[in-house]
Amino acid sequence: MEGARKKKGVGGWLFLLLVLAAYGVTGAIDAEMVGQALSFFGKVIWKVLPVLIIVFLLLLAADLLFKSQWIKRNLGRESGIKGWLIAVVGGILATGPIYAWYALLSELREKGMRTSLAAVFLYSRAVKLPLLPLMIHYFGAAYTLVLCLYLLGFSILSGVMMVKLEDRETN
Amino acid sequence: MEKERLQTSLRKTAWTFINMLPIIIGMLLLTSLVVTAFPEQLSAGLFGGGNALDAFIGASVGSVAAGHPLASYLLGGELLKSGVSLIAVTALIVSWVTVGIVQLPAEILMLGTRFAIYRNVICFISALAVAFLCVYTLRLMG
Numbered sequence: 001m002e003g004a005r006k007k008k009g010v011g012g013w014l015f016l017l018l019v020l021a022a023y024g025v026t027g028a029i030d031a032e033m034v035g036q037a038l039s040f041f042g043k044v045i046w047k048v049l050p051v052l053i054i055v056f057l058l059l060l061a062a063d064l065l066f067k068s069q070w071i072k073r074n075l076g077r078e079s080g081i082k083g084w085l086i087a088v089v090g091g092i093l094a095t096g097p098i099y100a101w102y103a104l105l106s107e108l109r110e111k112g113m114r115t116s117l118a119a120v121f122l123y124s125r126a127v128k129l130p131l132l133p134l135m136i137h138y139f140g141a142a143y144t145l146v147l148c149l150y151l152l153g154f155s156i157l158s159g160v161m162m163v164k165l166e167d168r169e170t171n
Numbered sequence: 172m173e174k175e176r177l178q179t180s181l182r183k184t185a186w187t188f189i190n191m192l193p194i195i196i197g198m199l200l201l202t203s204l205v206v207t208a209f210p211e212q213l214s215a216g217l218f219g220g221g222n223a224l225d226a227f228i229g230a231s232v233g234s235v236a237a238g239h240p241l242a243s244y245l246l247g248g249e250l251l252k253s254g255v256s257l258i259a260v261t262a263l264i265v266s267w268v269t270v271g272i273v274q275l276p277a278e279i280l281m282l283g284t285r286f287a288i289y290r291n292v293i294c295f296i297s298a299l300a301v302a303f304l305c306v307y308t309l310r311l312m313g
Contacts, residue, residue, distance in 0.1 A: 011280045016193035019200045026204060033207055041203040048199065060184040064177070099198045099274050102281035103191040109282070118282065119290050123297075126268040128240055138248045142312060147261065147305050154297045158290070165289050 048097060055100050062107055072112035079114070087117040088155055091124025098125060116159040123155035194277045205235070205273055218255045222303075225259035230298045233266030234291075235273060243267035257309075262302035269294035 027034040075083050094101055105118045127148050128135075135144045217232065218225045233243065247260040270291050271278065278287035 012190055012193040012197070015276050015280065016197040016200075019197040019204075022204065023200065026208075034204075037200075037203040037207040040207055041200055044199055044203060045196075048195070052195065056184065056188050059187055060180055063180040063184055097198075098268075098271055099195060099277045099281075102194075102278060103187055106281045107187065115286060118286070119293070122290065123269055123294065126265065128268070131240060131244070134241060134244055138244045143257075143305070143309060146308050146312075147265075147301070150301045150305050150308075151265070154301055158293050158297060161293050162286075162289060165285060 048100065051095060051097065051100050054095075055104060058104055059107060062104060062111075071108055075108060075113040075117050077114060079117075083114065083117055084120060084156060084159065087120040087159070088124045088152065091121040091155065092127045092129060094121070094125050095130070098122065101125075115165060116162040119162040120155050120159035123158045124152065126151045126155070191281070194280055198274060198277050201273055209235075218250070218259055222256055222258050225256055226262040226299050226302050229255075229259035229262035229302070230266040230270070230295055233263040233298065234270035234295060236263075236267050240264075240268050256306075258302045258306045261305050262298050265301050266295060266298035269298060 023034055073079065074086060105121065109115065109118055132144060217228050236243065243264045247264050250260050251257065275287055275291065
């Protein structure tokens, strides 16, 4: 486990270095574009910051409150329908960029969360409650309702399909 | 005892968070570069090859797009106005929030290669299925 953590840490810094290298190459070709991208980055980081604070607090809460036994019982193999419901509702309520939630899911999976439920959580994020009024404005209420119902159905289906992967991992 | 537990948890969480930071900052930098390099207006010219091909293109554009979901509604609305089919627009909107090609390196690093690839492939195919099912259901509803 510790080895995996170290590898994850090094991989992250390597990834950042590669992205910075991409900026360097792009900057050599088109410095103005890099300036615009950095300005965009400056705006986005302020929007993401509150979500990162929420994720930090959730990570802390998960470590303090959710012991492996609880995770296994509610989000593990024996969780049943309750686990799927928690994953769907959690995904719908999760705000902010998707990658902010990877760390929490990674932590929960290490404590026994089913792989399929992590997939359900990520898929359910497609239903964006705060953006529903805007979707209705652009595409109509009927379209929004039908789309959201299909998204919820397919979030479960994606989890069912991920069960195959889960079975391969345990075999 | 409780204070000690809180300190241990704080240290552990901070360590997890520090490991996560270069990935998130890298993701934000990459997203900013992609959004700047490929403006949304480019997308409209890609469509016009029939429902199946347009849905595939819509899902592909949505998969590589890395902006706020709200941007997908705006782009989808504009594409609809310019005559692109609702199936293609739906595939774009769904894959925008479910598939993440730009985020894939981060997902691989944190959740594993197999999980990330399987999940994204499943989500891409389901974006196509949802697009067709949604539009055909609406037609049936009248």
